[in-house]
Amino acid sequence: MHTVLTRGNAILAYSLSLLACLTFCCFVSTVFLDYRTEAKINTVKVLVKNVPDYGASREKHDLGFLTFDLQTNLTSLFNWNVKQLFLYLTAEYQTKDNVLNQVVLWDKIILRGENTVLDFKNMNTKYYFWDDGNGLRGNPNVTLTLSWNIVPNAGLLPSVFAYGSHSFKFPIDYSVSPV
Structure with a gap:
């Protein structure tokens, strides 16, 4: 036995x-579900300053300031296998030194059961918009894109881009007014 x-x-x-x-x-x-949805992004106020970077080299670098509006409905993304969403807003732009620059400006975690209809007005960025040189002043094509990671109960951790993005340009002159 x-x-x-x-x-x-x-x-x-x-x-x-x-x-x-x-x-x-x-x-x-x-795994084969489409987790994309439309997001409407708009910039309200855009400024650029030339300030010293005390963390790295003491040289003056461009620091961008912007406020934005964001509207999207993420209700369709949640199913029984989605625990939470990690949203992040990125800015992509090109300079003479770098072909691709990507900066995360804002993020948010949405848990299951929380409000999934986002309607933000006049939001400030959560993180600094630093450039590693002077590539923001007068930059004609900066694109804001909303993306998210889906944290599942079981399976892969996909990175998804929203339908829709917003392009804007930085002013040619540096701002001297306080933000």
Whole structure:
């Protein structure tokens, strides 16, 4: 006869195998869903200053200030396999030194059960909009894009871009007024 430990081991191994199979089925049931939705972004106020960067080199670098409006409905993104969303607003632009610059300006975590209809007006950026040189002043094509990571119960952690982006340009002159 089998001992109690042998029977307990067989039951535990069977249970874990069954749970792994069910978790895989959960993952497969939502992996092919389209998690994109439309986002409307608009800049309200845009300024650029030339200030010393005391953290790195003492040289003067461009620091951008902007306020933005954001409207989107993320209700359709939540299903039984989504725990939370990690939203982030990025700015992409090109300078003579770098072909691609990407800066995260704002982020937010939305948990299951929280309000998923976002209608923000006149929001300030959460993080500084530093450039590693003087590439913001007069830059004609800065694009704001809303993206998110979906944190699932089981499966991959996809990074998704929203439909819609907003392009704007920085002023040619540096601002001297306080922000």
